Amino acid sequence: MRDKLMSADAVVAELADGMTIGIGGWGSRRKPMALVRAILRSDLADLTLVSYGGPDVGLLCAAGKVRTLVHGFVSLDSIPLDPHFRAARQRGEPQVAEYDEGMVLAGLRAAAARLPFLPTRAGIGSDVVALNPGLRTVTSPYPDREELVAMPALELDAALVHLNRADRYGNAQYLGPDPYFDDLLCAAARRSFVSCEQVVPTAALLDEGGPQTLLINRTHSSGVVHAPRGAHFTDCAPDYPRDEAFQRRYAASGADRESWERFRAEFLAGDEQSYQDAVDAFHATGGAVA
Secondary structure, three states: OOOOOOOHHHHHHOOOOOOOEEEEOOOOOOOOHHHHHHHHHOOOHHHHHHEOOHHHHHHHHOOOEEEEEEEEEEOOOOOOOHHHHHHHOOOOOOOOOOOOOOHHHHHHHHHHHHOOEEEEEEOOOOOOHHHHHOOEEEEEOOOOOOOOEEEEOEEEEEEEEHHHHHHHHEEOOOOOOOOOOHHHHHHEEEEEEEEEEEOOHHHHHHOOOOHOOOEHHHHOEEEEEEEOOOOOEEEOOEEEEOOOOHHHHHHOOOOHHHHHHHHHHHHOOOHHHHHHHHHHHHOOOOOOOO
């Protein structure tokens, strides 16, 4: 078995301008934030993102990295709307394909199964078809003759996900309450990269959680990044909760361009260790929102 351990920066070196990248997690929960921060440090641009969006989308929009966004929502959970995403949309950026959450799921399932589309009831009876004129409907060939949305496959050049544990060969496990469709993102992608809280021997993946938590097998992963606190500031249960104080600090950075530049200089100008040190300093001084 091939050893797939690599750094976050090495993952980004495998990506290219214009790629379609799926980002795992859900809202502000178990997002691969260390990998997102590595993209922020890079010259990557003109990206298409597919995400049940959270601060991954907001940060990449603030940095001008996103050309197109395919999403079911963009939320920080405890803060309903990511302010950087809101500001980008108010500027008319980026281009968006705004789908029902179930439509995004159908698109990932189609891509994972190597199908051109999957029929779904999601979106029927709403304005989603009118707002996305490229969508088509199909009529059931059976006696019911039901009209369904033909959701196109969401094919990905790469997927980025964060799980609790992985081995060095690309098998990965979640221990929290929900898989968040990370396995479908990896199956829908040409290449997939997993960051994790712990790298453990393969046999140790069976020590906790049971076999149903072994979400990603090595055939669907191209690289493994050891990234403790790599989902910060999002939730990564049971390892740590969402950092609500820091999330409020992040949200405040969306007030205007100057606030964003201060946040970027304080937390994002250096490498991942510099980010983690700055977060610790933020909490050591009381975690006040600037």
